[in-house]
Amino acid sequence: MNIKKSAMVGKAINRLMETEEATGEQLAIDFNVSPQLISHIKNERRTMQADIAQESIALYDNPEYTMDILYEFSSKFTSPVLRGRFVEQHRMTLEAYAKKEIEEALERIQNVCLAKPPSMIDENERLGVRSMMDELIEARIHIDNLLKQLQKEYKISIMDRIKALLPTWKVKGWIE
Template identity: 50%
Template sequence: MPIKRSAYVGETLGRLIEEEGASRDQLAFDFSVSKPTITSIKANKRTMAADVASESIRLYDNPEYIMDILHEFSHGFTSPVMRGKKVEQHRLALRHTTAKEMRNVLQMMEEAGLEKNIESLSTVERERIANLMDALLHSRLHSDNLLKQLQVEYRMSLKMRIKDVLVKWKALGWI
């Protein structure tokens, strides 16, 4: 799956301007583009280039913005920010829904039959695997949004946490 070369991210850029209190002049300077380019991107009249998106992620430690940009540029491969009417953004509400999704995944893993020979799976068993994959995606969505909210509420950089755990994962031989 290729990363998009450019994407319409007007709403995302608008939220960044509002949340960070950044002016269009500041964003133009930070992203090394003109002020009219920022205006056009925000109005969805122009796309943001992938290199500008990458630089913006490097410069701004705003978890919602980063999630939005990654989701858009990855063709939806990464988790989106949950902004639906039925979503409570508080860390305790997200903890509850994340735990519920994780318990569901654990139960489904027990029932999925992952130990069986792949070539001999029945249609029903293959459907269980597909359902498990969907449940893992649900769990990832909730986990990613909980991580985002923990950064927001505790003011602990997710970028820095990732940087630290990458070192640990490498030392463990996981990556």
């Protein structure tokens, strides 16, 4: 994976301005850049630099914006915001999608054996692992979109929840 030094994020900026009811001038002040630069980024005539993106995420605890920025800067490694025409942006719909994808991933985990060393598996077993990974990725995308919607509707910050959970994860030995 490649973390980009800059990315085209005009759509993300436009959505941020709409949801936060902010002007280009206000974003320029918040990001400590010129209004012209915001205009160029917004209209996709210029890329946003990584340092500005990092600052903007810290300033605006907006889950859609954060997901959009991370998705673009991570070369699409992180979860996208699901905005397709068949995805309703409602917590109960996203919950149903997440449940379905989690169940499919769990079923795939049950059916794939990881006991053999990777160097000893045949092509069919490799396809099974790949299929399991696909289901896990799809579950992750739907979980991330459900979390995004929960933050939007319940005003509970994902970042605040992560910060609150970090000490527990350290105690459990999950992170250093």
